[in-house]
Every structure is written in C-alpha cells, then in structure tokens.
Amino acid sequence: MYSEKVMDHFMNPRNVGEIEEASGVGTVGNAKCGDIMKVYLKIEEDIIQDAKFKTFGCGAAVATSSMATELVIGKTIQEALHITNKSVAEALDGLPPVKMHCSLLAEEAVHAALWDYAKKNNIEIEGLEEPKADVHDHDHQEGTGCCNG
Amino acid sequence: MEKIYFDNAATTPVKKEVLEIMLPYFTENFGNPSSVYHLAQVNKKAIDEARETLAKYLGANTNEIFFTSGGTEADNWAIKGIAEAYKAKGNHIITSKIEHHAVLHTCEYLEKQGYEVTYLDVDEEGMVNPEDVKKAIKDSTILISIMYANNEIGTIMPISEIGQIAKEHQIIFHTDAVQAIGQVKIDVKEQNIDLLSLSAGLLYIKRGIKTAPFIHGGAQERGRRAGTENVPGIVGLAKAMELAYDHFEEKIKNITALRDELIQGLITQIPYCKLNGHKTQRLSNNVNIGVEFVEGESLLLLLDMNGIAASSGSACTSGSLDPSHVLLALGLPHEKAHGSVRFTLAESTTKEQVDYVLEKMPxxxxxxxxxxxxxxxFLKANK
Structure with missing residues (x-):
C-alpha cells in the first residue's frame, strides 16, 4: 500500500522532537480525525536552520511530517512557502489517494509554524495566509478528508 | 523473525485435514450435483452428508440448512428475504448499532425502500439489552436481527433471552453467528433462533419461515437459492465444523487463558490503555485494547515490522476515514477509537507468541x- 520511501520515513522518521525556544511552532489537524502534526522551526536570517516535528497519525502522516521537515531545512522562508503537499507526496514516491490529505497536513503545519514566526517577530511574510483553525475544513471541499463526525 | 498471525477474526488458514477432504472435489469428483450420472451423484451424496453434519452441530434439521456463497450473502438473504416475504405484515426491523456492515448496510438499503429500522444502542461493553429489544417492538415489527458475537470487540450477546422475547411476540429472529461459531455452542431450537448466518456460506432457516429468493436461477437448495453448489467448500465447511467442536471445552479453556494473559499483560504493562468490550461475555480468542495518544494504523505497521499481524478500528485502516462504528457505539470519543488494536488468537496460539507480543507492544x-x-x-498538563 505504501511506497518504500514512505515506509522508510515511517520506520526511520527524520527530525522527530522539539526545538527549545523555536522561532515558530505550528500545530494542525485534530485528534478526532486521527491526525495531528506539530512542527517546530528555527529560523535565522530568513533561512530555516532546523525543523523538528511530532505527529499523531497514520503511517502517511508520520512519513509526510518527516519528509516536509527534510525539505524545509536549509531553505529560505519564501522557498519553504512554495513546498506544497504535492511536492511532499512526490518526494515520497507518491501516496495512496485516500492518504493525500496527510500531505496537506504537512504543508499546513509548516505554514502554521511560519505564521507563528511572523507574528512573534511582527513581520509579514508575502504570500502566507493565516492558517485555518482546522485543516480538515479545507479537506471537505476537496472531498478527500475526514470526518463525518 | 517469528511470524505471529493474530488476525484470526479476519480469516484463518485452512486446516490440513479440511484441505485434504476438499481436494478430490476439485479434480476426480468434479461432477455437477444436479446431473444424473454416477459422478454427479457422488457429489450430491457428499453435500447431503455435509448438510447432515452441519445441521447436527446447530441443533437444526437437514432441510433447514441452505448453502450460500458466504456470510455476507447469508445476512443479505436473511434480512432482505424476510423483509420482502413479510411486507404485508409490517415494515419494521430491529437491529443494533454494532452489527457487521453486511447487516447494517442491508438495513440502510431497506430504509431507502421504505422500511423502518430501529438501531439499538449498546452499553459501554457492547452489550444489547434484551429489555431494549422488547421496548422497540411494535405492531409492524417483522424481524429482529442481532449478532451472536461482535467481530471487533468479541462481546457475546444475550441471544437466548432475545430469542425468547422474539418468540413471545411472534417475531422472526435472525442472528449473524459468523464470529461465534466454533467458539460457543449453538442450538437454534433451544435458543429460538429462526435464521442464522455463518461464514463459508450457510444460512439456517427454520422450517415454515418464508424468505423471498435472493439469487434466482436453477432449482438448487430446494428452489430457494440458485447456483451450482460449491462442493469442495461445502464439504470443507462440514469438516471444519467437526474439528471446531472436537475437544471443544478443552480448547476453549486453553485459548481463554491465553486471551486473558494477553489482556492482563497489556493493560498492566502499558499505561493509559484499556480493554474494549466485555470482560467475561467475550469470545475466547478476542483481545481489543484502546491505547491512548497513538494512532491505530501506525501501531499496526510497527507490529507488522515486528512480525505481528493484527487489526485496528482506526479510520486509517477502514478505508472510510471514520473510526470503527462499533467503538463509537461504545461511547468512545473519536481520538480513542483511532487508537484501538485487535488481536484475535487461534487454537494454534502458543504462550510464547503471547509473551512475544507482550514484550514488543510496550x-x-x-x-x-x-x-x-x-x-x-498530556504530560505537560499533568506535571
């Protein structure tokens, strides 16, 4: 069901943990739907120096969190903003269609952490919108996500 | 690495003795039982004997046993067949919220056809209260369908009590016994069961109960279920039934002890986890544990990496993105329903296997x- 790369990132997730005094922290998802992602970013001079995550969720949720943190480390804020759920999924050699919403969660978690960073530093990041309270609101429109309840 | 298969409620390997008895019916004894020549008559006789064996273990008569393609068909036929045949009498069906989808989705289909269905709540251990069944009965009630034992949490329902209520009110009683068979002793007459479904393909229909045909075609199964008989399957089912009830008490005692060891070990070694389902009114092979703060699919993947095959009521394993309807019906919040794991043992399960799972799970x-x-x-909040 999962690609080898997904299984690799699930079994050996990169960047699990927390960052003390992180520049920005973002949490998205909800326990009701079965997935929550929390991303910590350390940003210096517009560059993402480090990223860590904690995730409650399925194999795809863990793997996309791991891959998303890998992809943003070393990138500028603008570059990181352009990492989409599709690019995370592609970097994992694809996800089963029913799991695409997990990759969306990873994208939104990075955005939420950047939003937190911008707010803390009183700056505006071009192209960054305020994160949704519940990422799954977004899912409903695409008809791929949780939940009915 | 040792492979441990703890998903025996999903399916099981076929026993050697069962396979051996089936094999000739694929090759030498291939005749269509409806034909007149000797080759066919041998198969007809094999079916008759299998029917006799199966009837005996259910406390039924041979002419009350009908072969189907599987448990899902048996459930569909029972419910739709009764609904149609007794339409003139009424349009109300009583079932529970924790039935298998083969029953639930059939009932939902019937609702769209104008039937009225009452889905009874269960208590937090997954038990249907017979009093609730009684209260739900109306003049228009034509069928009560309550599963014998639940496939996810293993709770065994008060079937005899419900059968008694159905009898007193002269309402037809169907039970899906797919998970129960081989684990409990069933006597359809004594328990007032009018229809009973089994997997591997059997529906018991009490003499005198009408059912509209579900599969139309030839005159097989006394004109009530068409289609050339699956002779190897039928012969195999009868043999499996014999083996299941051979040394029954001893086997149930052994597996129950292993089940309880696994349950006890898990809930004492892992903080913030609890047993889902009933403690004692429970299938002897079923362990279902709710583990807080973790998600079921991830848990299954990691168990699999350790050679352990199990299942979960997590949304991510159901394909529907919603967690198990059974766990939600117990009153578990979504987040706890996502973190459930089910281990279903077999008579071949060993103490070493249980110990291995107890070593890996924590x-x-x-x-x-x-x-x-x-x-x-949670840790920060409880510092």
Missing part, C-alpha cells in the same frame, strides 16, 4: 508516544 507504544503531540500535551 516498546512500540512508547516509541509512538514519544513522537505524539497529544502525549506531550
């Missing part, structure tokens, strides 16, 4: 909790 859960933001929040 490590796996800890690993997942270490990366769970829910657990982090």
């Amino acid at each position: 490590q796996i859960v800890q690993r997942m909790r270490d990366m769970s933001p829910l657990y982090e929040e």
Whole structure:
C-alpha cells in the first residue's frame, strides 16, 4: 500500500522532537480525525536552520511530517512557502489517494509554524495566509478528508 | 523473525485435514450435483452428508440448512428475504448499532425502500439489552436481527433471552453467528433462533419461515437459492465444523487463558490503555485494547515490522476515514477509537507468541508516544 520511501520515513522518521525556544511552532489537524502534526522551526536570517516535528497519525502522516521537515531545512522562508503537499507526496514516491490529505497536513503545519514566526517577530511574510483553525475544513471541499463526525 | 498471525477474526488458514477432504472435489469428483450420472451423484451424496453434519452441530434439521456463497450473502438473504416475504405484515426491523456492515448496510438499503429500522444502542461493553429489544417492538415489527458475537470487540450477546422475547411476540429472529461459531455452542431450537448466518456460506432457516429468493436461477437448495453448489467448500465447511467442536471445552479453556494473559499483560504493562468490550461475555480468542495518544494504523505497521499481524478500528485502516462504528457505539470519543488494536488468537496460539507480543507492544507504544503531540500535551498538563 505504501511506497518504500514512505515506509522508510515511517520506520526511520527524520527530525522527530522539539526545538527549545523555536522561532515558530505550528500545530494542525485534530485528534478526532486521527491526525495531528506539530512542527517546530528555527529560523535565522530568513533561512530555516532546523525543523523538528511530532505527529499523531497514520503511517502517511508520520512519513509526510518527516519528509516536509527534510525539505524545509536549509531553505529560505519564501522557498519553504512554495513546498506544497504535492511536492511532499512526490518526494515520497507518491501516496495512496485516500492518504493525500496527510500531505496537506504537512504543508499546513509548516505554514502554521511560519505564521507563528511572523507574528512573534511582527513581520509579514508575502504570500502566507493565516492558517485555518482546522485543516480538515479545507479537506471537505476537496472531498478527500475526514470526518463525518 | 517469528511470524505471529493474530488476525484470526479476519480469516484463518485452512486446516490440513479440511484441505485434504476438499481436494478430490476439485479434480476426480468434479461432477455437477444436479446431473444424473454416477459422478454427479457422488457429489450430491457428499453435500447431503455435509448438510447432515452441519445441521447436527446447530441443533437444526437437514432441510433447514441452505448453502450460500458466504456470510455476507447469508445476512443479505436473511434480512432482505424476510423483509420482502413479510411486507404485508409490517415494515419494521430491529437491529443494533454494532452489527457487521453486511447487516447494517442491508438495513440502510431497506430504509431507502421504505422500511423502518430501529438501531439499538449498546452499553459501554457492547452489550444489547434484551429489555431494549422488547421496548422497540411494535405492531409492524417483522424481524429482529442481532449478532451472536461482535467481530471487533468479541462481546457475546444475550441471544437466548432475545430469542425468547422474539418468540413471545411472534417475531422472526435472525442472528449473524459468523464470529461465534466454533467458539460457543449453538442450538437454534433451544435458543429460538429462526435464521442464522455463518461464514463459508450457510444460512439456517427454520422450517415454515418464508424468505423471498435472493439469487434466482436453477432449482438448487430446494428452489430457494440458485447456483451450482460449491462442493469442495461445502464439504470443507462440514469438516471444519467437526474439528471446531472436537475437544471443544478443552480448547476453549486453553485459548481463554491465553486471551486473558494477553489482556492482563497489556493493560498492566502499558499505561493509559484499556480493554474494549466485555470482560467475561467475550469470545475466547478476542483481545481489543484502546491505547491512548497513538494512532491505530501506525501501531499496526510497527507490529507488522515486528512480525505481528493484527487489526485496528482506526479510520486509517477502514478505508472510510471514520473510526470503527462499533467503538463509537461504545461511547468512545473519536481520538480513542483511532487508537484501538485487535488481536484475535487461534487454537494454534502458543504462550510464547503471547509473551512475544507482550514484550514488543510496550516498546512500540512508547516509541509512538514519544513522537505524539497529544502525549506531550498530556504530560505537560499533568506535571
């Protein structure tokens, strides 16, 4: 069901943990739907120096969190903003269609952490919108996500 | 690495003795039982004997046993067949919220056809209260369908009590016994069961109960279920039934002891987890544990990496993105329903296998909790 790369990132997730005094922290998802992602970013001079995550969720949720943190480390804020759920999924050699919403969660978690960073530093990041309270609101429109309840 | 198969409620391997008895019916004894020549008559006789064996273990008569393609068809036929045949009498059906989808989705289909269905609540251990069944009965009630035992949490329902209520009110009583067979002793007459479904393809229909045909075609199964008989399957089912009830008490005692050891070990070694389902009114092979702060699919993947095959009521394993309807009906919140894991043992299960799972599970859960933001929040809140 999962690609080898997904299984690799699930079994050996990169960047699990927390960052003390992180520049920005973002949490998205909800326990009701079965997935929550929390991303910590350390940003210096517009560059993402480090990223860590904690995730409650399925194999795809863990793997996309791991891959998303890998992809943003070393990138500028603008570059990181352009990492989409599709690019995370592609970097994992694809996800089963029913799991695409997990990759969306990873994208939104990075955005939420950047939003937190911008707010803390009183700056505006071009192209960054305020994160949704519940990422799954977004899912409903695409008809791929949780939940009915 | 040892492979441990603890998903015996999903399916089981076929026993050697069963396979051996089936094999000739694929090759030498291939005749269509409806034909007149000797080759066919041998098969007809094999079916008759199998029917006799199966009837005996259910306390039924041979002419009350009908072969189907499987448990899902048996459930569909029972419910739709009764609904149609007794339409003139009424349009109300009583069932429970924790039935298998083969029953639930059939009932939902019938609702769209104008039938009225009452889905009874269960208590927090998954038990249907017979009093609730009684209260739900109306003049228009034509069928009560309550499963014998639940496939996810293993709770065994008060079938005899419900059968008694159905009898007193002269309402037809169907039970889906797919998970119960081989684990409990069933006597359809004594328990007032009018229809009973089994997997591997059998529907018991009490003499005198009408059912509209579900599969139309030839005159097989006394004109009530068409289609050339699956002779190897039928012969195999009868043999499997014999073996299941051979040394029954001893086997149930052994497997129950292993079940309880696994349950006890898990809930004492892993903090913040609990047993789902009933403690004692429970299938002898079923262990279902709710583990807080972790998600079921991840848990299954890590168990699989350790050679353990299990299942979960997590949304991510159902294909529907909603967690198990059974766990939600017990009153579990979504987040707890996502973190359930089911181990279903077999008579071949050993103490070593149980010990191995008990060794691995706490490590796996800890690993997942270490990366769970829910657990982090919980720890911070409880400092």
